[in-house]
Amino acid sequence: MPIFLTGFMGVGKTTVGKRLGELQQLPVIDMDHYIEEKEGMKIKDIFSEKGEWHFRSIETAALKDLMKVEAVITTGGGIIERLENREMLAAVQTVFHLFCSFEVLWERLEGDSERPLVQKNSMDGLLELYNRRLPLYRNVSKIEIDTTYKTIDETISELKRNLTS
Numbered sequence: 001m002p003i004f005l006t007g008f009m010g011v012g013k014t015t016v017g018k019r020l021g022e023l024q025q026l027p028v029i030d031m032d033h034y035i036e037e038k039e040g041m042k043i044k045d046i047f048s049e050k051g052e053w054h055f056r057s058i059e060t061a062a063l064k065d066l067m068k069v070e071a072v073i074t075t076g077g078g079i080i081e082r083l084e085n086r087e088m089l090a091a092v093q094t095v096f097h098l099f100c101s102f103e104v105l106w107e108r109l110e111g112d113s114e115r116p117l118v119q120k121n122s123m124d125g126l127l128e129l130y131n132r133r134l135p136l137y138r139n140v141s142k143i144e145i146d147t148t149y150k151t152i153d154e155t156i157s158e159l160k161r162n163l164t165s
């Protein structure tokens with residue numbers, strides 16, 4: 001079964017997942033990169049040229065492709081938007097929610113030019129999205145790690161502890 005990392009944009013899924021895969025000697029698949037390769041387009045261009053609804057459909061198809069691979073899979077921040085995705089994830093034991101306070105995330109995300117939903121939203125709009133999504137991440141995941149005051153290495157240690165216990 002895959003190890004899934006979920007959580008809001010900027011929480012560190014891609015960064016942490018890459019290192020976790022190296023340590024666990026597992027391949028790492030970042031769903032955003034997987035989609036970009038498959039489509040031959042950047043996420044922000046898929047959003048602007050084809051729209052978010054289309055992106056979400058590709059994302060669901062990608063999740064279906066990846067449900068059985070032996071790998072660390074770092075999901076896109078919006079993976080919990082679709083019920084179909086939430087049902088797939090909820091059936092897996094090794095789904096981690098990386099939590100981080102909005103204040104810390106905002107410092108990381110402000111000014112980002114690659115994430116279309118950061119471009120599109122004001123700070124208040126993003127906070128609303130964060131608050132709406134939080135219970136969804138919690139519903140699909142089996143383990144939550146509060147990364148707010150953790151370094152990347154500390155988050156990885158906690159992930160590893162949970163994987164071996």
Ligand SMILES: Nc1ncnc2c1ncn2[C@@H]1O[C@H](COP(=O)(O)OP(=O)(O)OP(=O)(O)O)[C@@H](O)[C@H]1O
Nearest residue numbers: 008009010011012013014015076077108150151152
């Ligand atoms: N303590 C920390 N934990 C995780 N990331 C951190 C930390 N401190 C700084 N960062 C930085 O925050 C950024 C997190 O971005 P990353 O792309 O890994 O997030 P993501 O969860 O994959 O976002 P997205 O959902 O948009 O793909 C990286 O640039 C990382 O270096």
Ligand SMILES: O=C(O)C1=C[C@@H](O)[C@@H](O)[C@H](O)C1
Nearest residue numbers: 009032043076077078115116
């Ligand atoms: O939170 C989101 O909805 C997104 C997060 C990114 O990982 C990308 O999947 C895309 O920018 C959408």
Ligand SMILES: [Mg+2]
Nearest residue numbers: 013014032074
């Ligand atoms: Mg990412």
